[in-house]
Amino acid sequence: MLKATDYQPPRLLRNPHLQSVLGSSGLRQRRGLRALSAVGATTSEYILDGGNGARLQGWHSTVPGRRPRGTALLLHGWEGSAESGYMRLTAARLLADGLDVFRLNFRDHGDTHHLNEELFHSNRIGEVVHAAADMVCRLQVRDLVMAGFSLGGNHALRLGLRAADAGLPLRRIAVVCPLVDPAATMDSMERAPQFYDWYFRRKWRSSLVRKRELFPERFGYDDATLAMDMRGLIGWLARQHAGFGTVEEYFESYSIAGDRLRGLGVPASILMAEDDPVIPVAHFRNWRLPPTVELELARWGGHCAFVENLAGDGFAERWVADRLGAALPPG
Numbered sequence: 001m002l003k004a005t006d007y008q009p010p011r012l013l014r015n016p017h018l019q020s021v022l023g024s025s026g027l028r029q030r031r032g033l034r035a036l037s038a039v040g041a042t043t044s045e046y047i048l049d050g051g052n053g054a055r056l057q058g059w060h061s062t063v064p065g066r067r068p069r070g071t072a073l074l075l076h077g078w079e080g081s082a083e084s085g086y087m088r089l090t091a092a093r094l095l096a097d098g099l100d101v102f103r104l105n106f107r108d109h110g111d112t113h114h115l116n117e118e119l120f121h122s123n124r125i126g127e128v129v130h131a132a133a134d135m136v137c138r139l140q141v142r143d144l145v146m147a148g149f150s151l152g153g154n155h156a157l158r159l160g161l162r163a164a165d166a167g168l169p170l171r172r173i174a175v176v177c178p179l180v181d182p183a184a185t186m187d188s189m190e191r192a193p194q195f196y197d198w199y200f201r202r203k204w205r206s207s208l209v210r211k212r213e214l215f216p217e218r219f220g221y222d223d224a225t226l227a228m229d230m231r232g233l234i235g236w237l238a239r240q241h242a243g244f245g246t247v248e249e250y251f252e253s254y255s256i257a258g259d260r261l262r263g264l265g266v267p268a269s270i271l272m273a274e275d276d277p278v279i280p281v282a283h284f285r286n287w288r289l290p291p292t293v294e295l296e297l298a299r300w301g302g303h304c305a306f307v308e309n310l311a312g313d314g315f316a317e318r319w320v321a322d323r324l325g326a327a328l329p330p331g
Helices: 018-024 026-040 085-096 125-139 151-166 182-191 194-214 229-241 247-253 315-325
Strands: 003-005 041-049 053-060 071-075 101-102 145-151 170-176 268-272 294-297
Touching: 026 085, 026 247, 041 125, 041 247, 041 294, 053 085, 053 125, 053 268, 071 085, 071 125, 071 151, 085 101, 085 315, 101 125, 101 315, 125 294, 145 151, 145 315, 151 268, 170 315, 182 194, 182 247, 229 247, 268 315
Parallel strands: 003 294, 071 101, 071 145, 145 170, 170 268, 268 294
Antiparallel strands: 041 053, 053 101
């Protein structure tokens, strides 16, 4: 089902590039840290079992002395982390609404490069599912909801397809600007302003340098490799470290385009901006979604931003909390 949202930013914030920059800015990160502190939650680190020796780090936040309505699992975007501003702000909102929150770091995101020798790639969905099941078991979660942003939205929907087989008590999914068709998104990024390519390449290269420093005997790639453009570097990752013959095969491995979500039995809500400069809205208009999925389009919002004012308040955090909270019993 497709419908419009009621998100109406002031005219000053209707530029998609300004929105995208503000959405991942230090301002929002600091605001999220203050919001988490204000809600009175305590946060504990967990190292989860991702299966086959993989270890993933996560942060569990709960308000002492309160029985939660349920637990929300949050998944960040590519080269984001559990400490990204949108992750902290969403967590604070959910905690205020009576939920516990678990913010998961993907492999090689945040300060976790030392936990696993092999490199992150986007088709490591199995370890995310395994880690989610470990979290549910260790925290004795009875009612689970989940949210994801960008690549995390892609992972959340793919995890939803596997939830029943993994024994996850998943009640609802809410995702913001999910990556649908990786190949088409790559084309879009190559046509977008160079800022986006620079931003993601800079963060990814820093991650790869860190990995090389930690495991010099395993990773001997040189600076010439790291100097390749985004498509070339992704192709190198696909062939050398992800087990694919071509970059096209790699992109196909984690695509959720077409009717790939036809088996999704978990109710899901998707929020997308028509002006997203990274993920074209055309991917969403032609998407074949099952009846369990509701797609909401906003005229503005940029990529995973939906900032409402210069103070950094976000529509997306409130939207996620409303959609996930509706699937749980009242507090």
